[in-house]
Amino acid sequence: MMVRGLWVCKVRLWKRGGHPGLLPILCLLVFFCLLAVLFVDYIEIWITSLGMSRTGPAHGVVLPQSMPPTRPEEYLLMPSPLVCQRAKPYLMTLVTSAPDNQKARQAIRDTWGGEVQVRGHRVMTLFMVGQTSDPGLAKQLVEEARERGDLVQGRFMDSYANLTLKTLSMLAWARRFCPQARFLAKVDDDVMFNPSALLRYLTSNWGGSENELPELYIGRVHMRVAPDRNPASKHFMSEDLFGGSVFPDYCSGTAYVLSRPAVLKVSLAATALHLLKPLPPEDVFVGLCAHAAGITPTHCPYFSGGPSVPYGRCCYQAMVSVHHTKPEEMLRYWAEVHSTTPCSWFGVQTSLGICKVRSFFGDLLGFQ
Ligand SMILES: *[C@@H]1O[C@H](CO)[C@@H](O)[C@H](O)[C@H]1NC(C)=O
Numbered sequence: 001m002m003v004r005g006l007w008v009c010k011v012r013l014w015k016r017g018g019h020p021g022l023l024p025i026l027c028l029l030v031f032f033c034l035l036a037v038l039f040v041d042y043i044e045i046w047i048t049s050l051g052m053s054r055t056g057p058a059h060g061v062v063l064p065q066s067m068p069p070t071r072p073e074e075y076l077l078m079p080s081p082l083v084c085q086r087a088k089p090y091l092m093t094l095v096t097s098a099p100d101n102q103k104a105r106q107a108i109r110d111t112w113g114g115e116v117q118v119r120g121h122r123v124m125t126l127f128m129v130g131q132t133s134d135p136g137l138a139k140q141l142v143e144e145a146r147e148r149g150d151l152v153q154g155r156f157m158d159s160y161a162n163l164t165l166k167t168l169s170m171l172a173w174a175r176r177f178c179p180q181a182r183f184l185a186k187v188d189d190d191v192m193f194n195p196s197a198l199l200r201y202l203t204s205n206w207g208g209s210e211n212e213l214p215e216l217y218i219g220r221v222h223m224r225v226a227p228d229r230n231p232a233s234k235h236f237m238s239e240d241l242f243g244g245s246v247f248p249d250y251c252s253g254t255a256y257v258l259s260r261p262a263v264l265k266v267s268l269a270a271t272a273l274h275l276l277k278p279l280p281p282e283d284v285f286v287g288l289c290a291h292a293a294g295i296t297p298t299h300c301p302y303f304s305g306g307p308s309v310p311y312g313r314c315c316y317q318a319m320v321s322v323h324h325t326k327p328e329e330m331l332r333y334w335a336e337v338h339s340t341t342p343c344s345w346f347g348v349q350t351s352l353g354i355c356k357v358r359s360f361f362g363d364l365l366g367f368q
Helices: 002-015 020-040 040-051 081-086 104-109 134-149 162-178 195-206 259-271 282-292 313-318 327-339 344-367
Strands: 074-075 091-096 123-129 151-157 183-188 217-222 251-259
Touching: 002 074, 002 344, 020 040, 040 344, 074 134, 081 123, 091 162, 091 195, 104 123, 104 134, 104 327, 123 162, 151 162, 162 183, 162 259, 162 282, 183 195, 183 217, 183 259, 195 251, 217 282, 251 259, 251 282, 259 282, 313 344
Parallel strands: 091 123, 091 183, 123 151
Antiparallel strands: 074 151, 183 251, 217 251
């Protein structure tokens, strides 16, 4: 039907002499809209690059020359300290999870987190949790760690307000126990992650030789976000703590990726910045650390954040992360996406275009 419509356009466009009517212009417009849908990811990269701030690295924060060593005792539960030495993962994914989210963790193990080899590379998924005041739940966690061997528990109370501590703990763990991983991904436990799509993106852009790996901080970039100056808000930030009118651009906290050299620099900066009181929200904090370390974020259109992404089989094959996914949905989508043949380039681009447009208008109209 689409093709037929365009054909009508073509015939009318070329047959009619005299001055052009409204129809050809309309036809051209429709044609360009369809083209735009097909190349929505490239357009998004281009538009974002226009909006990102071009300020150079900040020098307001003094980075420590040496850092306090991370001791294994800081972690109450963790797999063998040799886990990365043995497996040498190319990609280490650390999923931030709350102690009582067992169902979400199980759904992840049964889907994307269960993969160990993707596109010829070793991948590993572990869960980051904090402490709980519920003794029954604490016991269950010990049991879960013994059975599954994939929990890392930091020494801090697990609460929403302490999410930034969880990230600090995660960065320190990765730096100390997993320097082998070329890339570190931080993912929330309600995110449908797609290691295969991520590795395709990473290897096609930065798959070259080992010593050329740049400092990368990749995800959905939030631009020009203003600090919350309302003292009653839970994200309140005083002017003493952060004087700027907007935060440095940062990646959405639902899922982002750091390259090995970036993990080192960002965690160094985090060691210097973690004394801020109160700690900023997790993603803003990582953005501030990256900024202090002179690392600018890279926008990848396949990461979600903000409006949710409606389900489309080929769209989900291309997306690296989709947030707000319930455990049941994760199981269902994963089975659907992987049971059938991979989508063609045309299939992926059309589906991606449609789900991006739907997500954009859904957000505009207020339903997600
Ligand atoms: C954050 O963790 C620290 C260390 O365990 C704890 O003292 C503090 O109460 C926690 N904060 C919240 C809001 O849970």
